[in-house]
Each structure stands twice: as structure tokens, then as C-alpha cells.
Amino acid sequence: MEKVAVHDKDTGSSAVQVAILSQRITDLTKHLKKNKKDTHSRRGLLQMVADRRTHLKYLQKNQPTMYEKTVKKLGLK
Numbered sequence: 310m311e312k313v314a315v316h317d318k319d320t321g322s323s324a325v326q327v328a329i330l331s332q333r334i335t336d337l338t339k340h341l342k343k344n345k346k347d348t349h350s351r352r353g354l355l356q357m358v359a360d361r362r363t364h365l366k367y368l369q370k371n372q373p374t375m376y377e378k379t380v381k382k383l384g385l386k
Contacts, residue, residue: 312382323364323372324379330361331383 310332313324337354341347365385368376380386 313379323368324375327361327364327368327379327385328383330357330364331385333357334361 310320310325310328313328314320315322315324319325334354334357337350337357341351341354344350365376365380368379
């Protein structure tokens with residue numbers, strides 16, 4: 310979150326939301342590797358991935374420079 314925050318108390322910008330979702334997706338992916346039959350968590354993971362994709366589309370359309378910085382810093386794509 311600190312990598313992409315605009316200022317110290319930035320918690321709501323799309324870039325920060327993408328960072329938070331990316332971390333949660335990583336954690337949940339590790340959980341699902343151990344617990345293959347946990348379908349409820351798998352559904353939550355798919356919702357988070359879709360939400361992150363939506364935030365990234367918004368950034369790409371409205372703030373292309375912030376989008377490039379965010380994708381580069383988080384190692385997405």
C-alpha cells in the first residue's frame with residue numbers, strides 16, 4: 310500500500326485499492342492451494358479479481374500515468 314499511496318493517509322484511491330486487493334488475492338491463493346475444496350473462498354477470490362480488474366480499468370481510462378506506475382510497482386501483467 311505504501312508503494313502506490315499518493316499521501317500518508319491515502320486509503321481510498323483506486324491505486325491503493327488495487328494494492329490491497331492484490332495482497333488479499335495472494336493470501337487467498339495460498340490458502341486455496343492448501344484447501345482445494347474450499348469453494349466459498351474460491352468464490353470470494355473470483356470476486357476480488359473482478360473488483361481489481363474494475364479498478365485497473367478505471368485507472369487506465371482516467372489516470373493512465375498512475376495506472377502504469379501501479380502496474381509496474383505491483384508487478385501485474
